[in-house]
Amino acid sequence: MLTAVRKALAAAGVVEKTAPEQVVERLEELGLLDGWSSGSRRLLAVAAHLGYGVGTGMALGLLRREREDPTTEAAVGAALGILSWGVGWTSLLPLLGVHQTPWEQRSPRGAVLPIVDHAVYGTVWGLLNRTLRSKDD
Secondary structure, three states: OHHHHHHHHHHOOOOOOOHHHHHHHHHHHOOOOOOOOHHHHHHHHHHHHHHHHHHHHHHHHHHOOOOOOHHHHHHHHHHHHHHHHHHHHHHHHHHOOOOOOHHHOOOHHHHHHHHHHHHHHHHHHHHHHHHHOOOOO
């Protein structure tokens, strides 16, 4: 879901590249992808995106043990999605040299849009998590 939101924003010219695409670019700068075809690099970016999404979804599942009404699950999911943004964008990605921390961004757009798309990701995750959990859990 997050991939689709980011791709739509990129197509609209609102954002340039997704974080996994930026990570792949950083690996290229470091010479770690020398000899890789452009198709392999795109596949790596897709795998990174899916890995991030699935890994984050699993972590959120461990944090969210209860099943409540859809509005509550959407709100909790959005909050957890923003939490995942905070972990990645304030520590992991800057440490990898992918981009600056949000407070060092030149434009508010550089910090605000990732928060919004992570909130959307979390909302969808919360509703899917509620749907997939049995009522007895």
